[in-house]
Amino acid sequence: MVPFDLAIVLWPFFWLALVAVxxxxxxLVYHWVRFGTMYPLVWIAxxxxxxxxxxxIGAMLTGIAAV
Amino acid sequence: xxxxxxxxxxxxxxxxxxxxxxxxxIFFKDIxxxxxxxxxxxxxxxxxxIFITAGGLQIPTGFGFFFAxxxxxxxxxxxxxxxxxxxxxxxxxTNWRIIDxxxxxxxxxxxxxxxxxxQIQDISTYVDTxxxxxxxxxxxxxxxxxxxREFLFKSVSNPRHVERVIRNAQEKFLGLKSRL
Numbered sequence: 001m002v003p004f005d006l007a008i009v010l011w012p013f014f015w016l017a018l019v020a021v022x023x024x025x026x027x028l029v030y031h032w033v034r035f036g037t038m039y040p041l042v043w044i045a046x047x048x049x050x051x052x053x054x055x056x057i058g059a060m061l062t063g064i065a066a067v
Numbered sequence: 068x069x070x071x072x073x074x075x076x077x078x079x080x081x082x083x084x085x086x087x088x089x090x091x092x093i094f095f096k097d098i099x100x101x102x103x104x105x106x107x108x109x110x111x112x113x114x115x116x117i118f119i120t121a122g123g124l125q126i127p128t129g130f131g132f133f134f135a136x137x138x139x140x141x142x143x144x145x146x147x148x149x150x151x152x153x154x155x156x157x158x159x160x161t162n163w164r165i166i167d168x169x170x171x172x173x174x175x176x177x178x179x180x181x182x183x184x185x186q187i188q189d190i191s192t193y194v195d196t197x198x199x200x201x202x203x204x205x206x207x208x209x210x211x212x213x214x215x216r217e218f219l220f221k222s223v224s225n226p227r228h229v230e231r232v233i234r235n236a237q238e239k240f241l242g243l244k245s246r247l
Contacts (some may be wrong), residue, residue, distance in 0.1 A: 009134050017140050024144050027173035028151070038072050038168075041154060049147050056140040063133025 007067045014060055021053055074178065077164060085232045087158040090204035090224045094153040101146050108135050148173075158220055160229070162236055165209075181218055184240040186211045190233055192226035209233075 020034040028049065071225055072083050119126055155170035164184060169177040185208055194205035205226040209218045223229055 006127060009131070011124070013133070013137055017137055020144055021140070024147065024173070028147070030174075031151070033153070037153075038157075039154060045147065045150065045154075048231050049143075052143050053140070056143060059136035060133055060140065063129045063131075063136055066129030066132060067127045 010064050010067065012015070014064065017060065021057070023064050025053070071215060072159060074166065078238065081161050081163045083159055083161050084236055085160045085229060087091070087160065087223055087229050089156065089222045090202060092148065092198060092202050092204065093222045097149040097153070098146065101142050105142055108138055144244050153217050158231055160236060161239065162240065165233070184237040187237055188212055192230045194226070
C-alpha cells in the first residue's frame with residue numbers, strides 16, 4: 001500500500017488562507033491608493049499587515065514541511 | 068505637511084473643520100475579543116490531543132504548528148478588517164455641512180451629506196457609560212428639520228468638543244447667509 005502523505009490534507013487550508021490574504025491585501029492597497037490622503041494611518045498599517053502575513057504564511061509552510 | 072481632505076463635490080470655499088471618528092476604545096474592545104480567540108487553541112489542542120491519543124492515533128507535530136499559524140492568520144485578517152471598519156467610518160464636518168463616510172465591508176463605501184447647517188435644529192451630547200465618562204467618549208444626537216429627523220453618532224471621542232465645533236460652524240454659516 002502506498003503511504004498516505006498527510007500534507008495533502010493541509011494544502012487546501014493553505015490555499016484558502018492565501019486567497020483570503022490576497023483579497024484583503026488587494027482591498028487595502030486599493031483604498032490606500034484611492035483615499036490615501038483621507039486615511040494617513042494606512043501608510044503604517046500596510047507594512048505591519050504585510051510583515052505579519054508573510055511571517056504567518058511562512059509558519060504555515062514550516063508546519064507543512066514538518067509533517 | 069498634512070494634506071487637507073477634499074472630496075470631489077466640495078464647494079470652492081468649503082474646507083474641513085473636524086473629522087469625527089469613533090473612540091479608540093471601541094477598536095480596543097475588538098482587539099481584546101480577537102486576543103481571547105487567539106488563545107483558544109492553547110486550551111483546545113491539549114484537550115483534543117488527549118482524546119486523539121486515547122483513540123490510539125498519532126498526529127504529527129507539524130499539524131499543530133500549521134493549524135496554529137492558520138488560526139493566527141485568520142485572526143490577523145479579522146484584526147485588520149475590524150481596523151478598516153473602525154478607521155474608515157467618519158463624519159466630516161465642513162464649514163457648510165456634515166458628511167457621513169460609511170465603510171461597509173471592503174468595497175462598499177457610502178459618502179453622503181447628512182445635512183447642511185441650516186437644517187440643524189438642535190445638537191445634544193451624552194455620555195452614558197462608566198468607561199465613556201473616564202475616557203471621554205459618548206453620543207452626539209442631532210435633530211433636524213429634514214424628513215429623517217434624528218441622527219446619532221455613537222462612541223465619539225470628545226463629544227462636547229465636536230458639539231462646540233458644529234455649533235460654531237452653524238452660527239458662522241447662518242450669519243454669513245443672513246448677510247447675503
